[in-house]
Amino acid sequence: MNFNEFITIFVDIYLILILLYAIFIMSSYLILSCLSIIELRGYLKKNSFVNYQILLSSEYAPALSLIAPAYNEGMTIEENVKSLLSLSYNNYQVIVVNDGSKDNSMELLISTYDLVQADIDYEPKIATKNVKAIYQSRNAAFKKLLVVDKENGGKADALNVGINIAQNPYVVCIDVDCILDRDSLLKLAKPFMESNNKRVIATGGVVRIANQCVIKDGRLIEVNVPDKLLPRIQVLEYLRAFLLGRMAWERLDGLLLISGAFGAFDKEIAILAGGYNTKTVGEDMELVVRMRKYMHEHDLPYTVSFIPDPLCWTEAPESFSIFKKQRSRWMRGTIETLWTHRKMFFNPKFKLLGLVSVPYWTFFEFMAPFIEFVGLVITIYFITMGMVNWDSFAILLLFVYFYSIMFSVLALLTEELTYHKYVKIKDYVKLLEGAFVEPFHFHLMSVYAAMVGYYEKIKGTHGWGEMTRKGFSKK
Template sequence: MTFFNTEITAFFNLYLLLILGYAILIMSSYLILAYLSTKELRKYLKKNSFVDYNVLLTSEFAPKLSLIAPAYNEGFTIEENVKSLLSLHYNNYEVIVVNDGSKDNSMEILIKKYDLVLTDFNINSKIETKKIKGVYTSRNAAYKKLIVVDKENGGKADALNVGLNIAQNPYVVCIDVDCILDKDSLLKLAKPFLESFGKRVIATGGVVRIANQCIIKNGRLVEINVPDGMLPRIQVLEYLRAFLLGRMAWGRLDGLLLISGAFGAFDKEIALLAGGYDTKTVGEDMELVVRMRRYMLENKLPYTVRYIPDPLCWTEAPEDFKIFKKQRSRWMRGTIETLGIHKRMFLNPKYKLLGMVSVPYWALFEFLAPAIEFTGLFITVLFIIFGLLHWHFFVILVLFVYFFAVLFSVMALYSEEKTYHKYPKQVDFLKLLLAAFIEPVYFHPLAVYAALVGYKEKIMGTKGWGEMTRKGFTKKE
């Protein structure tokens, strides 16, 4: 009996040590990333305060871009979104909308609204894709930049590969068609490709913001509002943390593994040499960035991946838990698949910072975090039930984690207020501040549950994206 009690005590002590160690490690990493992000953000804002983007707009040296926008059942928003893409402040670009076998009226809307007709188009099929039904261009000169491809359904990655095959320009900008871009988005996104000295910029990405309850007019965002619903409102905070206090730091370290699939630019040549988008993963955006970086490292080619902290892209966030769960479980499956495909990079000094820091960080704090948190909570409750752990300790630990989470959200909100200040209304600021206190007890458990569903789906062999129903943007005529 004494031996049995000794074993339980040893396990209990080890468990406490591991849980506290993990909590301290993850919180410390967040604070370090926040510190690095703050320094890099200040540096960026100071450097770019003197930039006249009109010079780039009129420059003959401005990089030529091809915007690729996959569309599947986007009838609610596709008219406004394509209008937004065609009205950007940039000269050297084309818009390629790839209709990925939509079952709704997306194609009919595009044909009618933009006066499209079938055309002969030379397609260089460097990447194998699903069958293309037809390529359309407009008879209206106002839409001369627009190319619409109608193809059999093959998923987002397959649609993006079609865009890569058709794109005529050296740089491609991959964007979700449900997004609204700021008018200067392409100017800011193209700038890093002009600033590369010695190292080839193979990819660059910008900040994505939540557009729920924002007002859209003629494809432009004319009024920014904080979402009324608590679920999308908290996602505003989540995106602020991820982009302002996370990716800014990874950009400074040149260790970014992910450029948001909602809006990112790539060197087309390197993307094609790396094999294009992987159609067998639902995390195609992250996987392509990792594979492009791996290609450059394995071929000993100097390169970099840049990050733009400006709010360039606005997207619709899920407003109900069913859609949210599908999105987040898919994100987890994509993370698992990418880390599995590139597992040889883990703690491999051959891949430098990526192998020694970036990949281990994602494995420990993105892939494993939900499982560790759930398991830790479950064991803690068991210890309390069997009297091995006093509930006072549990309450203190929970309060500590809660206030740290609130503090981190407030830090992100403060960074937003001191930099881009996209939410000038006092009532909006107060709504977001209230959301920071609600998030740990409402949103975070939902996110952890959705991630656990992602584990289950991966084990069960679930494929595909699932239906992502959208409500559409609020329009102002």
């Protein structure tokens, strides 16, 4: 065998391996999608006749404490707090934790909600940065509101302060820049009420993109698809992730992530597990994994629930620089969580969690961007050296491209047949346009951002980075 024959065989083997990896990961997505659709149909059927308003007066409705960390959120904080205070739920409190903001967030809160310093003892069960003051409103209309001013310690530290102050057995952790549907808490609380032989330790809901949606008095009044390409493709991404991904993991009882944008937790278990980890930027995923690990190690029956209803709307990055910071942070958080809990990897002691969930996240969430990047570099090298079998390469490229489009179309079809939040035909046309562009635009950007996350982790970067908000559209 001469050198040229060897190179030809090597290239063919390389392409076959890449194709097998692609088939493997795509098959897993397809299986998860099928499980999600089955679970989604069951959920809709089960809840089609539920009158959530009855829960408002039910003695079994759990008391909730909403915790909203805020750092330099002056652009949207007034609307966001209005949204939190106007939810359809009787027994809840709102705790806004100002994490040492450098803008006018605290001044806006004090003036808008007529806040005065309250005489409340702060006895932390979880160690945190120093709390400067706790405020309450003199206006009876805002009696549910507590505002905490503290030294800057990061989002996880702010959430831990909220958990320490929370007066109720369940805490709902939410990004302050999010807008909630009015009945969000009713739906989020329902799994805690339905638990019997298994303790529900956490539950989360679907997060949707609010860019170009119209917000008035803290309420979402008009849903629109963003005109800008980057947030528009993120709409597709979120539909796939929540409707075709997390529903399946909920069915398997292997869910590792409750979105930091909106999730509810059993306060007792969260405290016993140690609260949020302030040394990671992926505190939402890490807490869920640690709470599940705690329950396994103490042999306590439990479950983590997921609500497919679109309960929470958040602003997505519109510029590549902000998007890159967000996604590189997500990758660092994934790496930190998987490394912190590496003993769970293929460990039968943790059952499906250790044998399926953690390995899946390792191979497909952590390793996939690196494998794709290396594959892209090798492919470019082979092309420049004239060593590519163009027939095989074209088949592989077309297969991956059309599968990507099919998966996005399936997510859009699922949304249309279930919640139908996008009522305009032009919105679906715009989303379909995004689906055709995504593999050559958004996906490459995501891989690059993940590689930045790898590099930042190796370099020792710990910060979140500035996430500049544009603010919501108003009428």
